[in-house]
Amino acid sequence: ATVGNGFDVHRFAPGTGVWLCGVLIAHDQGLEGHSDADVALHALTDAVLGAVSAGDIGAHFPPSDPQWRGVSSDRFLAHAAALVAGLGGKVVHVDVTLICERPKVGPHRPAMRARVADILGLPMDRVSVKATTTEGLGFTGRREGIAAQATASVWLPA
Amino acid sequence: ATVGNGFDVHRFAPGTGVWLCGVLIAHDQGLEGHSDADVALHALTDAVLGAVSAGDIGAHFPPSDPQWRGVSSDRFLAHAAALVAGLGGKVVHVDVTLICERPKVGPHRPAMRARVADILGLPMDRVSVKATTTEGLGFTGRREGIAAQATASVWLPA
Amino acid sequence: ATVGNGFDVHRFAPGTGVWLCGVLIAHDQGLEGHSDADVALHALTDAVLGAVSAGDIGAHFPPSDPQWRGVSSDRFLAHAAALVAGLGGKVVHVDVTLICERPKVGPHRPAMRARVADILGLPMDRVSVKATTTEGLGFTGRREGIAAQATASVWLPA
Numbered sequence A, B, C: 001a002t003v004g005n006g007f008d009v010h011r012f013a014p015g016t017g018v019w020l021c022g023v024l025i026a027h028d029q030g031l032e033g034h035s036d037a038d039v040a041l042h043a044l045t046d047a048v049l050g051a052v053s054a055g056d057i058g059a060h061f062p063p064s065d066p067q068w069r070g071v072s073s074d075r076f077l078a079h080a081a082a083l084v085a086g087l088g089g090k091v092v093h094v095d096v097t098l099i100c101e102r103p104k105v106g107p108h109r110p111a112m113r114a115r116v117a118d119i120l121g122l123p124m125d126r127v128s129v130k131a132t133t134t135e136g137l138g139f140t141g142r143r144e145g146i147a148a149q150a151t152a153s154v155w156l157p158a
């Protein structure tokens, strides 16, 4: 078994909601970025890619490439999972931590887990979504953006 | 095997010591927060919860709930370990990194490892405690608070 | 199997290049620090040490010790790998994420992976190097320094 880590940050911008783990959450701001700026799916995608040493999300989906503008990030995660399957492997478990003061993640956790489980073809008990704040400190504490860190456990044939 | 990650931050406040990994360390400041603000045990608790997809510390022990005011954080970690045991699983190894300029963690490492090992019912060689600084950068570099990140490796029945 | 995490930060300083994953990358700044300030190898070293609960890089190679001034960080990672081997264990996979706006990591990824694989005695497909930015936020966004986080998966005899 191998384990990959992922980290990503997106900046708040004017808007009416943020995509997190493939779920649109109403919020008094949006997130800036190519694609839908789903910082959680980006961190998860990097964790899955990392576990199989397959580069990073920027290598597979360059932000400079106009074809990824505004697209849904679920395709990035699905692509990473397909790479694992192509190696004869299997994503076993994923865990993501959202780091932000707002929006509140807890009420959306079940929908987020269900969405990620669906993208990865995993049972929900193999998908963990957590959240924490930085108690007002740093850029997440100043509500300038949202950070996410993820871990993916992958089984690979020997 | 599954792996969870945890991250937490607490802010310095007037005080005479900080709780880290269940050990009280004399310091010219304290840490602010519900419970005893033990940022390391909080990150470890989230890592264990994450490995079994059981939510996060805020879901189990809401900071808004007065019953958790000032309590020792070892009960949070023990609760997470009990959840793993209830699933027929076992925490195999934990690793936590303290991110701060001060206090110095090294001299307290043996006591911290022993305390975490005791809470989790693990031999000490399955408990890792590390520390690093951010070389004066960011909120930890400005000594505004302490961050902690953790990883928990858990064995679960198939 | 056990998993360790590592995190490290070094600050930009006047210079003409930075060492990352054992590769010197031309850049309009350098990184400050004891040894060669290779923030990626430091995070990887801590991840390997963490997986076998063997302390941290600061315990093994104190920055205050003049013998480590300016040395190449590959010896730190090699030392951690030797500790694992001494326990009858084996590093199975490592994953590191560089967090910075510049330099661009992608073009150097193959050389970095090859160098880390060589230090650890692993095939390249067991070494992952990734990069992300913080979209202008925080100390990495302000280009004050580079952060790195790492995960190491280690097999240990029961």
Ligand SMILES: [Mg+2]
Pocket: A008, A009, A010, A033, A037, A038, A039, A042
């Ligand atoms: Mg992103």
Ligand SMILES: [Mg+2]
Pocket: B008, B009, B010, B033, B037, B038, B039, B042
């Ligand atoms: Mg906390």
Ligand SMILES: [Mg+2]
Pocket: C008, C009, C010, C033, C037, C038, C039, C042
């Ligand atoms: Mg360092």
